[in-house]
Amino acid sequence: MNYQKLTAICFGLLIIIGLSCGVAPSLAAETGTLENEIEQCLALEGEAALAGCDRAIEIDPNSAIAWYGRARALETLNRTPEATTADTRAQLLAQYYNCLSTVLGRRQEVANLLNDEERIAEIDRAISSGEVDGEPLNDEQKQRLQEIREQILALQQDASSLDAKTKNTLDQCRTRLQEILQERF
Numbered sequence: 001m002n003y004q005k006l007t008a009i010c011f012g013l014l015i016i017i018g019l020s021c022g023v024a025p026s027l028a029a030e031t032g033t034l035e036n037e038i039e040q041c042l043a044l045e046g047e048a049a050l051a052g053c054d055r056a057i058e059i060d061p062n063s064a065i066a067w068y069g070r071a072r073a074l075e076t077l078n079r080t081p082e083a084t085t086a087d088t089r090a091q092l093l094a095q096y097y098n099c100l101s102t103v104l105g106r107r108q109e110v111a112n113l114l115n116d117e118e119r120i121a122e123i124d125r126a127i128s129s130g131e132v133d134g135e136p137l138n139d140e141q142k143q144r145l146q147e148i149r150e151q152i153l154a155l156q157q158d159a160s161s162l163d164a165k166t167k168n169t170l171d172q173c174r175t176r177l178q179e180i181l182q183e184r185f
Helices: 003-020 034-043 046-059 064-076 080-114 117-129 139-157 160-184
Strands: none
Touching: 034 046, 034 064, 046 064, 064 080, 080 139, 080 160, 117 139, 139 160
């Protein structure tokens, strides 16, 4: 399966999940809210869909779903170059949100590790014995475990630094997205 088909399937799943979660249970008569405009963007076709997508983008220029809908609407109108540009933007925004999700997920994993005395004890045992599950560790693996243990100790002493590091990484994701968007658009 090629990348574009995979991307379309992923966006389709996001749309289905969003619609099934009450984002747009029926085509709303009123306009002006992001959800209503996205609903029209995705439910309608042609120029009407494009208008809904454009209104959604005016409300939230960083809506990956609105940009995806715009790409789809432009494609049906045979405006392929514009559709390609909108699709590229949708993909970049989706990657940005994936970055945010990954960072926040890893932050939670670290927070869980900081409170998991058993896992910390396993790390300590591996460092002292030089093996994991009976398998010897090479020097690089031992060094990496020692670095992880030092990081755990530092975070345990100053738990607020985890949030500061998370915020810094999220800011880096946002800055990189802005740079890419400025370079390409």
